[in-house]
Amino acid sequence: xxxxxxxxxxxxxxxxxxxxxxxxxxxxxxxxxxxxxxxxxxxxxxxxxxxxxxxxxxxxxxxxxxxxxxxxxxxxxxxxxxxxxxxxxxxxxxxxxxxxxxxxxxxxxxxxxxxxxxxxxxxxxxxxxxxxxxxxxxxxxxxxxxxxxxxxxxxxxxxxxxxxxxxxxxxxxxxxxxxxxxxxxxxxxxxxxxxxxxxxxxxxxxxxxxxxxxxxxxxxxxxxxxxxxxxxxxxxxxxxxxxxxxxxxxxxxxxxxxxxxxxxxxxxxxx
Numbered sequence: 376x377x378x379x380x381x382x383x384x385x386x387x388x389x390x391x392x393x394x395x396x397x398x399x400x401x402x403x404x405x406x407x408x409x410x411x412x413x414x415x416x417x418x419x420x421x422x423x424x425x426x427x428x429x430x431x432x433x434x435x436x437x438x439x440x441x442x443x444x445x446x447x448x449x450x451x452x453x454x455x456x457x458x459x460x461x462x463x464x465x466x467x468x469x470x471x472x473x474x475x476x477x478x479x480x481x482x483x484x485x486x487x488x489x490x491x492x493x494x495x496x497x498x499x500x501x502x503x504x505x506x507x508x509x510x511x512x513x514x515x516x517x518x519x520x521x522x523x524x525x526x527x528x529x530x531x532x533x534x535x536x537x538x539x540x541x542x543x544x545x546x547x548x549x550x551x552x553x554x555x556x557x558x559x560x561x562x563x564x565x566x567x568x569x570x571x572x573x574x575x576x577x578x579x580x581x582x583x584x585x586x587x588x589x590x591x592x593x594x595x596x597x598x599x600x601x602x603x604x605x606x607x608x609x610x611x612x613x614x615x616x617x618x619x620x621x622x623x624x625x626x627x628x629x630x631x632x633x634x635x636x637x638x639x640x641x642x643x644x645x646x
Contacts, residue, residue, distance in 0.1 A: 380406045383604065384440075386430060386487060387457030389417050391556035392506065396454055396508050396572030397423045399601045407454065409445055424582040430457050430483030440490040442625035449498055452604045453491045455484045456506045458524075460558050462579070464572040465519035472566045477531045480524035483545025485531065488546075492539065500542040504531045504603045506596070507612075509552045509619045513626055516642050517572075517579040521562075536611060547603045548612045552619030559583055597605050 382401045387393040388409025397409040400421040408417060410428035411417060419425055429435040443450055458480045461468070488503055495501025510518060511525035529548060536546035559580075570578075599615040614620045626634060639646065 376571070379484075380404055381451040382406045382408070382449050383452040383454065384443055384450055384491070385409045385456060385606065386428060386483075388423070388425070389414060391492065391558070392421070392551065392554060392593045393454075393456040394582075395417070395597035396600045399597035400452070400454075400604065403601050403605060406447060406604065408646040410439060410457070414503050417627075418437045428457075428589075430486060431478045433486060434489050440494070444494060449643070450494055451498075451501055451545070453487060453501070453503045454491045454504065454506065454604075455487055457483055458506065460518075460562030461521040461524075462518055462559065462562045463568065463576060464517055464584070467565030467568050467572060468520050469566050470627065476520050476563055477524055477527070478522070481527045484528055488535070495544045496539070496542045496616060501544045502547060502604055502609070503544065504547045504549060504600055505533075506551045506600070507548045507611060507642065509550060509622060511550055513622055516637055516638075516644065517576055533611060545609060546610055546611075549596065549599050549603055550597075550612060550614045550619050550623070551591070551596045552616040552622065553586040554593055554596060554616070555587060555590040556593060559587055575644070582642055584617075591618070 383405040385393055385397045385407060388397045389411030393409065397419045401407045401420065406422045409423050409561045411425065412427065412429060414427050416427035417425055421529040428439045459476060461476045484505055491503065505528050507528050508525045511529045515522045518602050532546045532548050539546065542571050596615040599613050603609050603613060614623050625637065629637065
């Protein structure tokens with residue numbers, strides 16, 4: 376079977392940015408398949424179908440991509456949105472727990488990308504949109520593990536885009552700022568907390584909670600993802616939300632020493 380509409384596969388679509396993206400892509404005319412670890416109890420938005428997916432499993436990834444191809448005959452857009460937060464000082468994370476976060480946020484992106492690329496290359500078209508973060512281009516103290524995963528996704532995406540562009544495929548990045556979702560509540564916590572970081576960690580938690588509660592609606596990010604999926608000449612990187620745009624501009628124009636002070640002041644750290 377070959378789809379008459381473009382087909383979009385969205386990972387981590389059970390809530391938050393992923394769900395908003397699935398809804399927005401459907402409204403834009405895409406046939407949308409959303410995924411989540413356990414989707415049986417999800418109330419699916421109109422026009423969106425769901426499949427169970429574990430991005431840390433090669434077998435699960437291969438199965439989902441095969442099911443979509445069997446049903447629709449194509450995958451035109453992949454949105455790699457599935458991910459997990461991680462908060463705590465870097466020294467407080469064991470290597471094993473750090474690897475768990477990387478397995479979802481980085482290797483999950485790589486698994487999904489490798490699974491769909493042969494199909495996209497064969498049809499000579501396709502877009503893979505990787506949801507990065509404000510943390511993909513600025514430092515975030517007490518989020519070093521999470522930030523490093525997003526930096527990895529940025530480097531992987533930009534490099535891969537050069538490799539596959541000649542085959543009709545683009546790799547694009549969307550960089551949200553603070554979004555009003557349960558991100559912090561679901562974040563992986565450090566497994567070896569140290570007393571010397573306790574005060575800084577508490578302050579970070581207060582700052583982060585305030586930013587998230589006043590953050591953009593997930594629909595703001597979804598709108599940017601739809602544009603990346605459908606614009607004739609998309610940009611490699613696009614920020615989503617006013618905070619990400621303003622911080623990106625500051626990073627470009629401020630001297631490194633001044634920007635460093637801005638970061639420390641924002642997180643209420645000693646000068």
